[in-house]
Amino acid sequence: MTTLTPFAGDDPAQRASDADRDRIAAVLGEALATGRLTSAEHADRLDTTYSAVTIGDLLPLIRDLPEASRTPTSPSPGTETHRVAAVFSKVIRRGRWVAGRxxxxxxxxxxxxxxxxxxxxxxxxxxxxLNSFCGKVIVAVPPGARVVDEGSALFSKRSVTGGGQGDGPLIRVTGQARFGKIVVYRGQHPSAL
Structure with missing residues (x-):
């Protein structure tokens, strides 16, 4: 019996590529966003996804999800670029939402x-x-996230914490603060804000 995979024509014994893993991560992200997976199940399956060696290693991770979501034809919008802007306004984004890669x-x-x-x-x-011009961007990262700051500042405050060890995702912070403020933190909101 032939096993249907989300990778048309691929052999389950074939080595998985980064793109294959990203497709499975997108399916799992959608399953979490729609309530089909709990946060703990999503985290466990995502860890397994990124340590998978073959296409066959990826199949059990999505086998119990609906057929339509198991056969993505194009990358999920969540794996692409996502933009949020506040221009002459205050914008707050929290709760469950799908961020982009x-x-x-x-x-x-x-x-x-x-x-x-x-x-x-x-x-x-x-x-x-993160880009701020005469404004502020404040970001709370998930518990366990590892943060790497690769950005810059000009006449601004830039405070990026949360680096070091953690078993969560790696979050690279790029961009520039110009005459503004960028704060990235984990845990309790910094009182200096």
């Missing part, structure tokens, strides 16, 4: 407050491009 957060003369604690992250590594 590359998420751009931009504030111009405004305030953008984003909480990733309950967000569905499309993989084990996410890039946050």
């Amino acid at each position: 590359h998420t751009e957060l931009r504030s111009v003369f405004g305030a953008l407050i984003v909480d990733l604690s309950d967000a569905v992250l499309p993989g084990r590594e996410v890039t946050l491009e």
